[in-house]
Amino acid sequence: MHYETPYESTTPTRYGDPYYRPAAVPQPVILPAEIPPGVDWVTLPNGVRTLAYTQPTTPPPAVPVSQPVPAWAKTTALLAPTVGGGVAAAGIGLSYAAPGLLAMSNALWSAAALVIAAVIAVPLLLTGSRRGTGRTESTHITQNITATGLFGRANGTINHR
Secondary structure, three states: OOOOOOOOOOOOOOOOOOOOOOOOOOOOOOOHHHOOOOEEEEEOOOOOEEEEEOOOOOOOOOOOOOOOOOHHHHHHHHHHHHHHHHHHHHHHHHHHHHHHHHHHHHHHHHHHHHHHHHHHHHHHHHHHHHHOOOOOOOOOEEEEEEEOOOOOOEEEEEEEO
């Protein structure tokens, strides 16, 4: 049966046909020098090779090589416990000497008080002994010294009153 339609029918297209392979279209050739950084050739899962942006690959981290210990570090490492031990010994010695240091401090304060008392008392005793002799006048000595020039000979007179 053939029906008449007002439409004109054409040959069917093959776009939906899974076996239809159109003719290959020539692709432009890109030289490797023309590919910008960050872009590389990749193969897709269906086997097609294309240009795509890629993540930069980082080289694996370098394995650290052990360095020898410098001489100054060895010296410092050996001196640290020695200095610490010396400080500890000094602290222990001061703790044992603390009572003696306190006693010496008290003795020094006593000696300082004795010196101050002597400085004050000796002149008072000397002036008091002069008053007891009955002399009212004290002796005055006057010296007049003259010299000419920096290294000149000095001449002087002494006057007693």
